[in-house]
Amino acid sequence: MFRLSFQIAKTQMLERPKQTLIATLGVTFGIGMFVFMVSFMTGVNVLLEETMLAATPHIRIYNEAIAAKTSVLDEYKAGEAFVNVVHNIKPKEEKQNIKNAFQMVDYLRADERVLGVSPQLTSQVFYNFGPIQINGTLVGVDIFEEDKLFDLESKIQTGRLENLLTSSNAIIMGADLAERLNMQVNDKVTVSTPDGTLKLLKVVGTFRFGVGAIDDSKSYTSIATVQKILKEDTRYITDINVKLKDYYQAGQIAREYDRKFDYTIEDWEAANASTLSTFLLRDIITYAVSITLLVVAGFGIYNIMNMTIYEKMKDIAILKAMGFAGRDVLSIFLIQAISIGLMGAASGLLIGFLLSLWIDGIPFETGGVLSVDTFPVNYDIKYYLIGLVFGLLTTGLAGYFPARKAAKIDPVEIIRS
Amino acid sequence: MSALEAVGISKYFYEPVKFQVLKSLDFKIEKGEFLALMGKSGSGKSTLLYVLSTMDTDYQGTLYINEEQVTGKSQNFLAHFRNEHIGFVFQFHYLLQEFTALQNVMLPALKLGKYAKSELEDRAYEKLKILDIQEQAGKKTNKLSGGQQQRVAIARALINDPAIIMGDEPTGNLDSANTSIVFEIFKELTEKHQQTIIAVTHDDEFAKRADRIIEMKDGMII
Secondary structure: OHHHHHHHHHHHHHHOHHHHHHHHHHHHHHHHHHHHHHHHHHHHHHHHHHHHHHOOOOEEEEOOOOOOOOOHHHHHOOOOOOOOOOOOOOOOOOOOOOOOHHHHHHHHHHOOOEEEEEEEEEEEEEEEEOOEEEEEEEEEEOHHHHHHHHOHHHHEEEEOOOHHHHOOOEEEEEHHHHHHOOOOOOOEEEEEOOOOOEEEEEEEEEEOOOOHHHHOOEEEEEHHHHHHHHOOOOOOOOEEEEEEOOHHHHHHHHHHHHHHOOOEEEEHHHHOHHHHHHHHHHHHHHHHHHHHHHHHHHHHHHHHHHHHHHHOHHHHHHHHHHOOOHHHHHHHHHHHHHHHHHHHHHHHHHHHHHHHHHHHOOEOOOOOOOOOOEOOOOOOHHHHHHHHHHHHHHHHHHHHHHHHHHHHOOHHHHHHO | OEEEEEEEEEEEEOOOOOEEEEEEEEEEEEOOOEEEEEEOOOOOHHHHHHHHOOOOOOOEEEEEEOOEEOOOOOHHHHHHHHHHHEEEEOOOOOOOOOOEHHHHHHHHHHHHOOOOHHHHHHHHHHHHHHOOOHHHOOOEHHHOOHHHHHHHHHHHHHOOOOOEEEEEOOOOOOOHHHHHHHHHHHHHHHHHHOOEEEEEOOOHHHHHOOOEEEEEEOOEEO
């Protein structure tokens, strides 16, 4: 019985190719546009998120200078008889380093959720440029560990990463900073620290993260160089940066470390709270636009399917007059609706994919601000599945409701009207 | 044995105003009878035919076909019942445009599923031959003339050897030669195979040769 319904549905569709094609194209464009727009929009979102994460460690461990919550007065005179008030408590004079830093690094490296650990030492410096001083940071790192975390190799603009190790007092400078200082590779720059120490350093390379705040203020050098500038011993480390295998676990792992270590643990979400809240707004807009796209596509599909079925009302009456039951009529038109949905959705996915490929190849000049040279596109299979399911669902429903109505009424009602 | 019995059949139209089209009709049609249903347009004869065909269930009274009550039965039951026992010829052929003449004739039989497909094809071809349009069997129906389409529709009504064949001016689109052929076929069906024919017609010649004429006026039999 089903085979007969299938045969009838097939003949009706194949014998009216133009009508079938138009209905199919309606679905194709709806689904195609949805896939294309969503791929593009989420591509932009992913790019921005990756750009942010490119320069941000997933977890950062450091020793924050915090004013003590209690004063020595509390130790001396305590008890109910006293109310101690000390105004404007300041932090104690103490070093901002992490004690046992290298032991901690070993511990962190043993954690299987961790991809890389980079101990480092940061100092505020002034870059002297003739009479002008430019404010910036000098970061002492194990350059290969840092490379593992942030893929520095790909961000090097001039010079080589390894040169940092082969010559002493070498630095790799942010590209924008180098430009401001008019520095080329092998030029020398004098830096001064907050306590007045001067040091002559040689530029062996420049890098660009695509994040303005970093590119125009940061330089890398070896840990030992910074230790020398700060006049500290070889165990002096101020920061430990951690990269995780899954950065969405950062918050949870950071809380875990927080209980274990007596230092400030900051995950990337906390460090970028303001950026993340704009991301949230952008995600809301993305969802709103995708839902709108689906609704518009859905209405288009529904209309065109409805029309297709209503044009066949007379055929329904004839079939019923000949003795086809309501469920036969229903299955004949559902088969047509689902076939149109399937063909339309499949070609829509293809169109969406091709449009994505096309835009993915269009040059997009950002002047080095973002690490892309074409428009960003996200090829997540999820959106293709949503498109497919949605296409089938709307065509199915759009075929089902009028067909069910037609299946129920007396054939003569259709013939008379 | 009666082929069809109507008891107190009434029907109303509600648009644009309530109007009684059929006024409590009672009649009986015997098996093998060739009945012509006549009347001016608006007399209710087509409406009555649709009620008798079970395609219109919105009426009062009771209808028996083959001594089985069909009033109040479900849509699915009626669809199957029509498929097996009633062949219907519409005023305007009503063929499926996407199918060939042969496929159109075969469809009710495929639905009934009594014979294998190859056998059905032979039978359908046979019916087309009786109506002298076997040459058109492989053509799409929208390529046929009005008269040819009408004959395909008649062949389709005959395919399941139904107990009752109903026609709403079945020969309205046919010339006198073909009308005569159709009449002969109908006559033979009633006489040889005890099938019952109920045909609405305006054609006096056609009606005169029928076994019985029921004439209607203003929703009543006169």
